Amino acid sequence: xxxxxxxxxxxxxxxxxxxxxxxxxxxxxxxxxxxxxxxxxxxxxxxxxxxxxxxxxxxxxxxxxxxxxxxxxxxxxxxxxxxxxxxxxxxxxxxxxxxxxxxxxxxxxxxxxxxxxxxxxxxxxxxxxxxxxxxxxxxxxxxxxxxxxxxxxxxxxxxxxxxxxxxxxxxxxxxxxxxxxxxxxxxxxxxxxxxxxxxxxxxxxxxx
Amino acid sequence: xxxxxxxxxxxxxxxxxxxxxxxxxxxxxxxxxxxxxxxxxxxxxxxxxxxxxxxxxxxxxxxxxxxxxxxxxxxxxxxxxxxxxxxxxxxxxxxxxxxxxxxxxxxxxxxxxxxxxxxxxxxxxxxxxxxxxxxxxxxxxxxxxxxxxxxxxxxxxxxxxxxxxxxxxxxxxxxxxxxxxxxxxxxxxxxxxxxxxxxxxxxxxxxxxxxxxxxxxxxxxxxxxxxxxxxxxxxxxxxxxxxxxxxxxxxxxxxxxxxxxxxxxxxxxxxxxxxxxxxxxxxxxxxxxxxxxxxxxxxxxxx
Amino acid sequence: xxxxxxxxxxxxxxxxxxxxxxxxxxxxxxxxxxxxxxxxxxxxxxxxxxxxxxxxxxxxxxxxxxxxxxxxxxxxxxxxxxxxxxxxxxxxxxxxxxxxxxxxxxxxxxxxxxxxxxxxxxxxxxxxxxxxxxxxxxxxxxxxxxxxxxxxxxxxxxxxxxxxxxxxxxxxxxxxxxxxxxxxxxxxxxxxxxxxxxxxxxxxxxxxxxxxxxxxxxxxxxxxxxxxxxxxxxxxxxxxxxxxxxxxxxxxxxxxxxxxxxxxxxxxxxxxxxxxxxxxxxxxxxxxxxxxxxxxxxxxxxxxxxxxxxxxxxxxxxxxxxxxxxxxxxxxxxxxxxxxxxxxxxxxxxxxxxxxxxxxxxxxxxxxxxxxxxxxxxxxxxxxxxxxxxxxxxxxxxxxxxxxxxxxxxxxxxxxxxxxxxxxxxxxxxxxxx
Numbered sequence: 001x002x003x004x005x006x007x008x009x010x011x012x013x014x015x016x017x018x019x020x021x022x023x024x025x026x027x028x029x030x031x032x033x034x035x036x037x038x039x040x041x042x043x044x045x046x047x048x049x050x051x052x053x054x055x056x057x058x059x060x061x062x063x064x065x066x067x068x069x070x071x072x073x074x075x076x077x078x079x080x081x082x083x084x085x086x087x088x089x090x091x092x093x094x095x096x097x098x099x100x101x102x103x104x105x106x107x108x109x110x111x112x113x114x115x116x117x118x119x120x121x122x123x124x125x126x127x128x129x130x131x132x133x134x135x136x137x138x139x140x141x142x143x144x145x146x147x148x149x150x151x152x153x154x155x156x157x158x159x160x161x162x163x164x165x166x167x168x169x170x171x172x173x174x175x176x177x178x179x180x181x182x183x184x185x186x187x188x189x190x191x192x193x194x195x196x197x198x199x200x201x202x203x204x205x206x207x208x
Numbered sequence: 209x210x211x212x213x214x215x216x217x218x219x220x221x222x223x224x225x226x227x228x229x230x231x232x233x234x235x236x237x238x239x240x241x242x243x244x245x246x247x248x249x250x251x252x253x254x255x256x257x258x259x260x261x262x263x264x265x266x267x268x269x270x271x272x273x274x275x276x277x278x279x280x281x282x283x284x285x286x287x288x289x290x291x292x293x294x295x296x297x298x299x300x301x302x303x304x305x306x307x308x309x310x311x312x313x314x315x316x317x318x319x320x321x322x323x324x325x326x327x328x329x330x331x332x333x334x335x336x337x338x339x340x341x342x343x344x345x346x347x348x349x350x351x352x353x354x355x356x357x358x359x360x361x362x363x364x365x366x367x368x369x370x371x372x373x374x375x376x377x378x379x380x381x382x383x384x385x386x387x388x389x390x391x392x393x394x395x396x397x398x399x400x401x402x403x404x405x406x407x408x409x410x411x412x413x414x415x416x417x418x419x420x421x422x423x424x425x426x427x428x429x430x431x432x433x434x435x436x437x438x439x440x441x442x443x444x445x446x447x448x449x450x451x452x453x454x455x456x457x458x459x460x461x462x463x464x465x466x467x468x469x470x471x472x473x474x475x476x477x478x479x480x481x482x483x484x485x486x487x488x489x490x491x492x493x494x495x496x497x498x499x500x501x502x503x504x505x506x507x508x509x510x511x
Numbered sequence: 512x513x514x515x516x517x518x519x520x521x522x523x524x525x526x527x528x529x530x531x532x533x534x535x536x537x538x539x540x541x542x543x544x545x546x547x548x549x550x551x552x553x554x555x556x557x558x559x560x561x562x563x564x565x566x567x568x569x570x571x572x573x574x575x576x577x578x579x580x581x582x583x584x585x586x587x588x589x590x591x592x593x594x595x596x597x598x599x600x601x602x603x604x605x606x607x608x609x610x611x612x613x614x615x616x617x618x619x620x621x622x623x624x625x626x627x628x629x630x631x632x633x634x635x636x637x638x639x640x641x642x643x644x645x646x647x648x649x650x651x652x653x654x655x656x657x658x659x660x661x662x663x664x665x666x667x668x669x670x671x672x673x674x675x676x677x678x679x680x681x682x683x684x685x686x687x688x689x690x691x692x693x694x695x696x697x698x699x700x701x702x703x704x705x706x707x708x709x710x711x712x713x714x715x716x717x718x719x720x721x722x723x724x725x726x727x728x729x730x731x732x733x734x735x736x737x738x739x740x741x742x743x744x745x746x747x748x749x750x751x752x753x754x755x756x757x758x759x760x761x762x763x764x765x766x767x768x769x770x771x772x773x774x775x776x777x778x779x780x781x782x783x784x785x786x787x788x789x790x791x792x793x794x795x796x797x798x799x800x801x802x803x804x805x806x807x808x809x810x811x812x813x814x815x816x817x818x819x820x821x822x823x824x825x826x827x828x829x830x831x832x833x834x835x836x837x838x839x840x841x842x843x844x845x846x847x848x849x850x851x852x853x854x855x856x857x858x859x860x861x862x863x864x865x866x867x868x869x870x871x872x873x874x875x876x877x878x879x880x881x882x883x884x885x886x887x888x889x890x891x892x893x894x895x896x897x898x899x900x901x902x903x904x905x906x907x908x909x910x911x912x913x914x915x916x917x918x919x920x921x922x923x924x925x926x927x928x929x930x931x932x933x934x935x936x937x938x939x940x941x942x943x944x945x
Contacts, residue, residue, distance in 0.1 A: 051273060114445060148485040149482030153463075157459065158482075161457065162456065163457050166471060186353075186377065190313075218538070233558070236556070240562045242566035243566070244565075373724060382653075397643070398639075401661065403718075409725075411576070411876045411879075415576055442569065485591055
């Protein structure tokens with residue numbers, strides 16, 4: 001156990017500056033690394049920070065929104081008779097939530113009895129960080145590919161005999177409420193391609 | 209000459225003409241004096257990489273580090289990293305999830321110490337039309353939010369062919385295939401004829417049309433002789449699957465940069481590897497299979 | 512005569528011969544000096560441009576990673592063709608014992624030498640690292656023979672250069688000594704050089720034809736077509752040269768030689784046009800991807816038409832010249848004939864220079880369309896190499912013809928008549944002595 005923890009720390013360190021804002025503590029060893037013998041480095045799983053909290057409206061001294069944990073409200077509020085079934089019918093702190101994930105309702109995934117936990121179709125209550133089990137209920141091929149390293153990004157080592165690996169979690173890339181990967185601007189196009197302009201404009205400037 | 213009444217004067221004029229000519233010749237070739245900027249007697253006489261003894265190679269690496277320090281103002285480490293026995297590299301790319309964001313292109317640019325001015329990279333991403341694998345309909349200069357509707361994206365880099373047309377044509381054996389399948393270039397042996405660039409069917413090779421320009425603080429100091437050390441002017445270079453990383457068990461820079469996990473890399477000789485699983489379970493294809501190049505770079509679609 | 516000199520004798524006479532060659536090569540009329548001065552000036556401009564290219568990088572050229580060969584390699588290909596074309600004088604002279612051709616065959620061999628100098632020059636200026644050219648030297652470097660076609664090209668070009676240098680040098684030297692050349696010392700080399708001439712252009716074609724990734728070149732017709740066009744440019748250049756020789760030197764050019772060369776041109780230009788038609792048919796009737804480069808060349812692709820005017824000019828020049836060669840009434844006029852010779856020379860220069868090399872790269876292997884335009888630096892270097900080739904040709908021709916006419920003879924050489932009257936079968940000339 002102690003050794004595994006050291007490996008996890010190692011994985012963190014090896015990541016260095018690879019986007020600290022996006023990833024937080026890799027808290028657990030990847031479930032499917034079990035097949036490897038004891039001599040290999042572990043494959044760890046990234047879990048984003050805010051799985052059991054939402055951003056509140058209050059700003060901290062740095063101008064960042066203060067996070068409010070689910071249980072802060074849901075422990076004291078009387079649970080509604082039934083969870084809302086669509087984004088439109090949600091009010092309060094969750095108003096305006098972008099919800100684009102098929103015909104799911106809140107309770108399809110969230111556990112109405114424990115607001116910081118999820119609930120599988122079987123009724124089993126699972127931790128937020130185990131979301132991949134929940135996702136995999138519908139997205140079987142993706143889960144299969146992910147387990148075999150063919151879906152989802154990773155960092156570290158291809159050779160686990162020589163170093164650890166950190167795998168992305170489903171929710172690293174997919175917002176569960178709107179899982180389609182967002183569109184964004186790509187990095188700039190190559191400069192030597194000249195559908196029109198002469199090639200190498202940047203280096204043309206400094207010679208002749 | 210016997211019919212020339214003034215032979216001595218004629219000879220004198222010829223000598224004068226020849227001297228003027230020689231002077232003009234020296235003048236015309238004067239720019240060559242600048243080449244000491246990028247070459248040295250030691251570099252000139254350096255042997256082929258595969259003929260260097262351990263000590264000679266060591267000396268070469270130290271010399272190259274010194275040259276980098278002098279020309280680019282940065283302390284770097286240049287190592288010689290050899291293939292591992294039992295390792296055969298292969299790469300697969302999932303065209304269903306690639307979104308064409310060019311993060312891999314950028315990561316390659318930074319990792320491999322490419323020329324900043326030309327924004328060089330070993331990877332080009334083609335924006336393809338849905339429903340066609342016709343590269344003629346693809347383009348690499350797209351500059352809009354991705355993924356664009358009706359399109360898919362196909363990054364192309366060195367395919368590390370098992371039957372590489374590029375190494376065959378090299379007249380001086382400056383490029384060859386290593387035991388782990390990586391095709392490398394000895395940048396200090398290449399004569400810059402660019403025959404390999406003409407031979408490559410995948411536009412994988414690049415020529416250093418000028419000495420690369422990189423600010424000292426942007427240089428990746430972890431370098432290797434056969435991969436990402438700063439290339440000299442006038443030689444050909446190419447993707448090496450980041451052998452300075454991958455030969456030490458790490459993942460290539462382009463894979464780590466991929467935000468969608470479209471890239472799968474590993475040792476295809478290991479039956480438990482991820483790459484092997486992809487090759488065995490996905491419908492894979494290679495580019496320009498009809499040319500018989502046998503790439504180690506595979507493409508696949510989900511579904 | 513016979514063996515008046517042993518090896519020791521040659522050791523004494525050869526330096527004298529070389530001195531005499533140097534003297535003759537640098538002696539001439541104001542016309543000669545002007546011509547050489549202009550060529551030297553152009554060559555120096557070219558050398559300066561090349562030196563800058565070596566020092567500052569090949570970014571000074573218009574080439575890119577998409578079009579990685581350009582004007583230099585285009586001219587290299589053309590120069591190899593010119594060198595191979597000289598063989599069209601050697602074949603009639605030595606295989607068919609054509610008397611008239613025999614008298615002027617040395618012009619063809621000298622053209623081969625000068626053209627090889629140019630071809631090698633164009634390869635050198637195309638190298639990114641000419642300082643490492645020694646890597647190509649077998650034994651010292653790492654010569655990737657027989658796998659790389661480029662090493663074959665190095666072998667055949669240098670071999671052809673050596674063969675012709677030997678044959679021409681031997682003939683001039685014996686003329687200088689006033690002796691009859693010994694067939695054993697040059698005839699075998701002549702016959703080897705005939706086969707070799709075909710090999711240099713075939714190997715050069717294989718250089719391109721062997722690249723599976725470039726459909727425009729990956730074509731079995733490339734080598735035959737190279738030869739056909741070589742047999743157009745070589746004789747065309749020689750016919751023009753012979754007229755200049757007739758006009759400016761004491762050498763008398765037999766009329767039969769020019770007639771025979773024009774007959775060869777007639778056939779070669781037709782064969783060349785026929786092969787072009789065969790290629791165009793295959794490309795355009797089939798269509799598809801393999802025709803993309805041909806479409807770019809002939810009609811333009813995706814709005815890019817850089818080569819279109821050039822290739823149509825080339826076609827017009829070649830067809831026009833063929834019409835002249837085939838029409839007795841037209842070719843009877845020297846001016847018209849000469850116009851046609853210049854036209855077809857230029858036509859082939861476009862067609863198998865830029866017209867062959869550039870479409871190999873456009874569209875690129877990823878079907879990108881990056882156009883190429885040579886820069887001023889490239890034109891300077893190219894002109895410089897041409898000037899160098901013409902200088903070699905002029906000087907060599909001057910020395911050779913003076914040996915043939917007897918203007919350049921060893922002090923103790925027997926009177927010219929003696930050599931002239933000898934019932935020589937090979938190597939004699941109808942030089943007019945003044």
